[in-house]
Amino acid sequence: MTTHERTAFDSAAAEDILLRACALAGLVADGVEMVRLGDHAVFRVAGGRVVSRVGRHADRLPSVRREVAVARWLEAVDYPSARLATDAEQPVVVEGHPVTFWGGLADGEKYASTREMGELLRRLHGLEPPPFDLPELHPFDKVKKRLEGAEIRVETRTYLAGLAEELTAEYRKLDFVLPPGHLHGDFNIGNVLRDAEGRPRVIDLDGFARGPREWDLIQTAMYYDSFGWHTEAEYTDFADGYGFDIRRWPGYTVLRSIRELLMVTWLSQNAGADARAAAEVEKRVETLRSGSSRRGWAPF
Structure with a gap:
């Protein structure tokens, strides 16, 4: 072919x-x-x-x-x-x-603890920068391309594109408090797996960039706060392991909204070939429109 x-x-x-x-x-x-x-x-x-x-x-x-x-x-x-x-x-x-x-890492489904995640992320951010250039973080770069190729309703595409514009403006106003530097770019529980000896390892390294360290903290916080995928104790362990609770930072809700948008546009790529994904996209968009709970979002 x-x-x-x-x-x-x-x-x-x-x-x-x-x-x-x-x-x-x-x-x-x-x-x-x-x-x-x-x-x-x-x-x-x-x-x-x-x-x-x-x-x-x-x-x-x-x-x-x-x-x-x-x-x-x-x-x-x-x-x-x-x-x-x-x-x-x-x-x-x-x-x-x-x-x-x-x-391969174990069976691919054995995850690190949230405390280990926090400690590994703190260690990662504490490394000397790599001996090559990393691009600056641009959170919205993938949104346009994903929406152009997604087989979703025109109304849904228009809404998500408009939301991206609004959030882009909000992102530019943020006052970050952690020192910037190299980032994993997609740091979450699914990307910290155990190897055959049971040791946690960080995977999915293609999103490395330079930018605000808060970006690497947002997903674990929202997985607890928005979706209930972590318990309060698990989130506390993560924040303690890293040494910073991003939910106490005033810009938290903006980064959370950006990550929610990215989660929807990521899934929209599969809408044309997967009826379950298409239905989930529409369900997620309805909660974004209404401001209702995200607890019903299904993991993909």
Whole structure:
């Protein structure tokens, strides 16, 4: 199948790209299992011993190359993060889609404690900056592209685009209190997994950037505050582990709203191929419109 013939990045297309990348990297593609589909398609390969990430768009290539550089930097300073697998040059590129291979972490579903998360994030932010440039954080960069490609109702697209404009203006007014520096960019419980020895490791390194450290704290706070996915004790452990409670900062609600918007637009990418995702997008948008509780948002 050529680039021009491929019309959608769905699970079948992603797996086709993965199988071809495995051949190029010299990996035996047995036991392939999809984990999730978002900005990347994530697969377990070789019975979970390897995890592969297939970029949705060719424009993901710069961030994936940065992800590989970040992984090598963190390994060099002995920070507990995901490690690249195979001796092949990475990323492997198939039809413009960047594909990377990583050492599997346990069964992929054993998470760190929230206190460990806070301590790991504090340690990460305390590292000397990497020996290469990181881009500045631009939280809204992905919103436009996601909405352009999403198969959602016109009214929904218009509302989300308008909300993005409003929040962009609010973001520019924020007075951050933590010193800026390098960021993970997507720090949450799903991205801190245990390895085979039970040690926590930070994964999904493609969002590294420079910017306000508050950005790395927001998701754990809102997972407790907005969705009830963490208990109060778990959130307290996270804040104590890091040494700062972002909910006490006046700009918290603005960052929370931005992250909620990103969660909706991330999911909107799958609306055309997944009826459950499409329904969840509309449900989430209705709560954004009405200001009602987010407790009914289903994890994806």
